[in-house]
Amino acid sequence: EAQVTQNPRYLITVTGKKLTVTCSQNMNHEYMSWYRQDPGLGLRQIYYSMNVEVTDKGDVPEGYKVSRKEKRNFPLILESPSPNQTSLYFCASSLSRGLSYEQYFGPGTRLTVT
Amino acid sequence: GESVGLHLPTLSVQEGDNSIINCAYSNSASDYFIWYKQESGKGPQFIIDIRSNMDKRQGQRVTVLLNKTVKHLSLQIAATQPGDSAVYFCAETYGQNFVFGPGTRLSVLP
Numbered sequence: 001e002a003q004v005t006q007n008p009r010y011l012i013t014v015t016g017k018k019l020t021v022t023c024s025q026n027m028n029h030e031y032m033s034w035y036r037q038d039p040g041l042g043l044r045q046i047y048y049s050m051n052v053e054v055t056d057k058g059d060v061p062e063g064y065k066v067s068r069k070e071k072r073n074f075p076l077i078l079e080s081p082s083p084n085q086t087s088l089y090f091c092a093s094s095l096s097r098g099l100s101y102e103q104y105f106g107p108g109t110r111l112t113v114t
Numbered sequence: 115g116e117s118v119g120l121h122l123p124t125l126s127v128q129e130g131d132n133s134i135i136n137c138a139y140s141n142s143a144s145d146y147f148i149w150y151k152q153e154s155g156k157g158p159q160f161i162i163d164i165r166s167n168m169d170k171r172q173g174q175r176v177t178v179l180l181n182k183t184v185k186h187l188s189l190q191i192a193a194t195q196p197g198d199s200a201v202y203f204c205a206e207t208y209g210q211n212f213v214f215g216p217g218t219r220l221s222v223l224p
Contacts, residue, residue: 108156
């Protein structure tokens with residue numbers, strides 16, 4: 001089954017404790033992206049990757065890091081989480097731009113930073 | 115389920131009627147637009163897309179209209195069904211960035 005998986009689905013942590021949210025897709029997609037979703041603000045793009053070892057900032061990259069060492073995986077790293085990073089996070093993937101932007105989204109990760 | 119948006123504009127329609135959801139986009143250089151549907155507790159799901167060289171595109175029960183002059187996008191859903199109840203987002207792309215609108219909650223009344 002074609003899918004995007006994220007782990008964990010729910011995470012409660014404390015300020016300053018480094019965490020990683022994993023994202024994996026099994027569709028051989030080149031493009032992957034991370035979003036956060038907050039009430040009243042909709043989805044905002046954090047980082048995206050056009051392919052292995054190619055990443056770039058979205059609209060709200062501060063406080064986040066990503067890596068793309070393998071095509072299927074695109075982890076989101078919070079080196080020192082803060083309460084304003086409490087949010088619902090989505091990973092998405094799609095074929096490269098020349099073909100389609102039909103993004104497939106993961107189920108979401110609810111992060112709470114206290 | 116997850117709370118998608120507590121203060122979203124809401125559109126209520128009777129089952130069987132047509133729905134029209136509107137979206138204003140911000141960047142005149144955007145060249146690709148997408149509509150997504152998000153049900154409670156789930157990630158957004160692709161509905162239909164349109165490129166800037168088109169002004170209309172039809173799918174199964176859905177039609178997207180693009181008016182570049184006023185930077186406006188609309189999604190029309192024919193014969194709205196209870197399963198259409200969800201939050202609908204438009205997104206615009208320029209470069210490799212995706213920018214999403216705030217969303218509209220569609221509520222289908224029996």
